[in-house]
Amino acid sequence: MVDLSVQLKALRLKNPVMTASGTFGYGEEYLDFMDVSRIGGIIVKGTTIRPREGNDYPRMAETASGMLNAVGLQNKGVHYFVKHIYPRICDFNTNVLVNVSGSTVDDYVQAAEIIQELDKIPGIELNVSCPNVKEGGMAFGVSPRALSLVVKEVRAVYKKHLMLKLSPNVTDITELAKIAEDQGADSLSLINTLLGMAIDAENRRPKLSTVTGGLSGPCIKPVALRMVWQTYKAVKIPVIGIGGISNTADAIEFMLAGASAIQVGTANFIDPGVSVSIAEGITDYCRRHGFKSAKELTGSLIID
Amino acid sequence: MSSITNKQVLDFILYEKEEWANSALMKFKTTEVLPEIFPGQFVQVKIENSPDTYLRRPLSVNFTDRENSCLWLLVQKIGPGTRKLAGLALNSKVNMILPLGKSFTLPEPAKDSFQQQIMLIGGGIGTAPLLFLSKSLHERGYSPVFLLGGRSAADILQIDQFRLYGKVYVTTQDGSMGERGLVTEHSILKEMQPDRMYCCGPKPMMQAVASLARAKNCWCEVSLENLMACGFGACLCCVEKTTQGHVCTCTEGPVFNINQLLW
Numbered sequence: 001m002v003d004l005s006v007q008l009k010a011l012r013l014k015n016p017v018m019t020a021s022g023t024f025g026y027g028e029e030y031l032d033f034m035d036v037s038r039i040g041g042i043i044v045k046g047t048t049i050r051p052r053e054g055n056d057y058p059r060m061a062e063t064a065s066g067m068l069n070a071v072g073l074q075n076k077g078v079h080y081f082v083k084h085i086y087p088r089i090c091d092f093n094t095n096v097l098v099n100v101s102g103s104t105v106d107d108y109v110q111a112a113e114i115i116q117e118l119d120k121i122p123g124i125e126l127n128v129s130c131p132n133v134k135e136g137g138m139a140f141g142v143s144p145r146a147l148s149l150v151v152k153e154v155r156a157v158y159k160k161h162l163m164l165k166l167s168p169n170v171t172d173i174t175e176l177a178k179i180a181e182d183q184g185a186d187s188l189s190l191i192n193t194l195l196g197m198a199i200d201a202e203n204r205r206p207k208l209s210t211v212t213g214g215l216s217g218p219c220i221k222p223v224a225l226r227m228v229w230q231t232y233k234a235v236k237i238p239v240i241g242i243g244g245i246s247n248t249a250d251a252i253e254f255m256l257a258g259a260s261a262i263q264v265g266t267a268n269f270i271d272p273g274v275s276v277s278i279a280e281g282i283t284d285y286c287r288r289h290g291f292k293s294a295k296e297l298t299g300s301l302i303i304d
Numbered sequence: 305m306s307s308i309t310n311k312q313v314l315d316f317i318l319y320e321k322e323e324w325a326n327s328a329l330m331k332f333k334t335t336e337v338l339p340e341i342f343p344g345q346f347v348q349v350k351i352e353n354s355p356d357t358y359l360r361r362p363l364s365v366n367f368t369d370r371e372n373s374c375l376w377l378l379v380q381k382i383g384p385g386t387r388k389l390a391g392l393a394l395n396s397k398v399n400m401i402l403p404l405g406k407s408f409t410l411p412e413p414a415k416d417s418f419q420q421q422i423m424l425i426g427g428g429i430g431t432a433p434l435l436f437l438s439k440s441l442h443e444r445g446y447s448p449v450f451l452l453g454g455r456s457a458a459d460i461l462q463i464d465q466f467r468l469y470g471k472v473y474v475t476t477q478d479g480s481m482g483e484r485g486l487v488t489e490h491s492i493l494k495e496m497q498p499d500r501m502y503c504c505g506p507k508p509m510m511q512a513v514a515s516l517a518r519a520k521n522c523w524c525e526v527s528l529e530n531l532m533a534c535g536f537g538a539c540l541c542c543v544e545k546t547t548q549g550h551v552c553t554c555t556e557g558p559v560f561n562i563n564q565l566l567w
Contacts, residue, residue: 025538032311032536045540053550060531060541067533069538074550097488217358269534270350270360272313272401 002286003293004279006040006261008238009186011122011161012237013040013095013261016294017251017279019053020242020265021046021099021125021165022071023216026085027092033272039135039279040261041095042123043189044085047115048100049107051077061198061207066217066244069195070210072133073101078111082118086166090120097163106148123161126154126185129192131169131214141167141192144179151183151223163240166190166231168220173227174234181235188231188264189240191224216266232258232299246274248281255297305334309403311338311536318396319374325458327380327429328334328390329366332398338373341365341438342407344527344559348535349389350399356477357385359533360401364433364504364558366462368511375402378461380429404535405558408437408502408525414445422448423498424470425487425513427505428459433527438469448494449473453487453505456480488512499523514562528553 004015018041024030026168027042054074061068075081080289081098098115102108108126112146115121128293140146155162164180166173168191177188193214198207206212224243232239238261241254246267254262266274271277282294291297316332323329348360381387392398411420421437424439426434431452442446454460457480466472473492474482482504483490487509497520503513504527517524530553532542537555544553546564551557 022540023538029534029536029538033313054540054543057543057545057550058531059543060533060539062357064356065358067359069539069541074540074543075305103453266533269539270358272534272536 001297002283002291004174004283004286005293007239008163008260008297009161011095011186015279016255016259016261016282017275018043018095018240018261018263019268019275020263021127022069023265023268026089027096028089030268030272034276037093038276039094041097042092043097043099043263044089045075045077046073046099046101046127046130047075047081047111048073048102049078049111051075051080056209058207058209059213061213062181063196063215063217064196066215066219068198068208068215069193070208070213072210073130078114080148082114086118086121086125090118095122096120097123097125097161099125099127099165101130101133103133105153108150109153109157112154116158116160121160123163123186124153124158125163125165125189127165127192129167129169130163131167131193131195131212138167138169141176143168143173147176148179148183151180151185155184161186163187165192167192168223168227169195174230177231181237185237187238187240187260188235189242190231191220191227191243194220194223216244218246220244223249225253228254228259229257229301245278246271248278248285251278251282252285252297255294256299256301258299258301258302260295260298309341311401311404312339313399313401316375316398316400318392318394318398321394323390324461325377327461329462330377330379330390330392332375332377332400334373334409334434336366336373338370338375339403340370341368341375341403343410343440344408344433345403345405346535346558347375347400349377349401349402351385351388354384354388357388360535361385361389362404362529362532362535362554364527365403365436366432367421367436367439378429401535405554406556408433408527408559409561410444411446411500412444420446420499421496421532422446422500422502423451423496424448424486425453425486425501425503425505427509428455430503430505430509430527431461431466433504435465438466442469447471449498450488450490451475451490451492453509454491454548486512488516494560500524503527514565514567517562525559526562526565527558528560529558
């Protein structure tokens, strides 16, 4: 019997598979396709203190082995979440974490305080890496000073699990990772989307209303894997790997590189039940390779 | 009408195919029970072995035969994904998520004393969901009028099938079939005062039809084809600005009453 459970500080996941924010709605969208209690956790859609309409259409462009999006944090705001969405999803038998974003430090702090009151939400994922909003978002994730401030202020008020989602759009991700650790983050999830762009040459126009957007899908996996490896070596807190994970092998690779858990993102759009298959596949891998628990996979890469 | 059918991921086999220069009519069969599908709903088709095609392709259902677990898709070869799909050999396995989206709103069954005039307007590949809709209208006792438009005669597909359900009028931009011009310029529109219009086609055409419907004070539903990633409300990419703000075309549509839209 393989023990699939993993521990992110005080937060226990029944298995290392979570679903990434912005790719899994509030979980409800997937109930026809899978049993959410069979994965370690879900991170719900980016939530802000006030409602956001998001960016104009078109917000999506397909790329080779991936896609660009420029949704721009469309959501109905944290108060709507508390009143209308939380009651519907609080009984999911898995960890439901809320992804929190904002334009100012105060936005983050207020949203975190409100979500802290929700008994069944064991943690938040602080989103300092959304490339699709004009102010805030990624600005916090690429500036050491701004990152330090936002993590410190949220940490001061938020007592549950504080996961920080890092941006890959930086020169040295370990610098930001260490700052987040120093300011009290419990874990680091990476990577968010890579800033990209697509053009329709025939009409000489960008394919996204915002011109640039966030690249996701299998095409970003090698970059994500490298950043997880670098970050794992630089910090002591758990690292959660994200970036193009589409099957069990991808998930295992991230764990070997140092991830304690992983998030399945864009692949949910194509194979809506894939996260459950990945969780099952990890058991199989552990058996075949003589691991008694999924925990042992973390950082077990062999470099000769 | 919203569907109460659970969404499923099902494998199909390509059973029959009729292929033209720019499109293909494909009949798929599954060994599972085909869920109930309503006209206007769509499927998300996985395109295998096509490196440029990462996402599924949303396609509206052209026709169904639930007894035999068959469904038809009318595929226009637009990009690498649809070309790959249309080029599949018979017996190829194709994976689909279905049924997705909200269907067209059907009128109450027709009464002998009062027969509503219903007009279905389709442009190019936009005629695809209208055939399925005509069958449902026919079952409710209606004989709709069809107005089909395309660039040339080659774009006017399944005309014989449409004729089984009602009278068909055609426009082509090059005049190779029916009246020359755009669908919204057809002479029948001057004569007829429909009670209901259903429309699917390129956005500029649907916007022109929506204006026409407003001018005639006619009830009108259109089916949008915004770009989407998931098809079931998770990615928030396919939004349309409506009276309710940005809503997902895949879950709140693809069929919208024109009163919901800001056109």
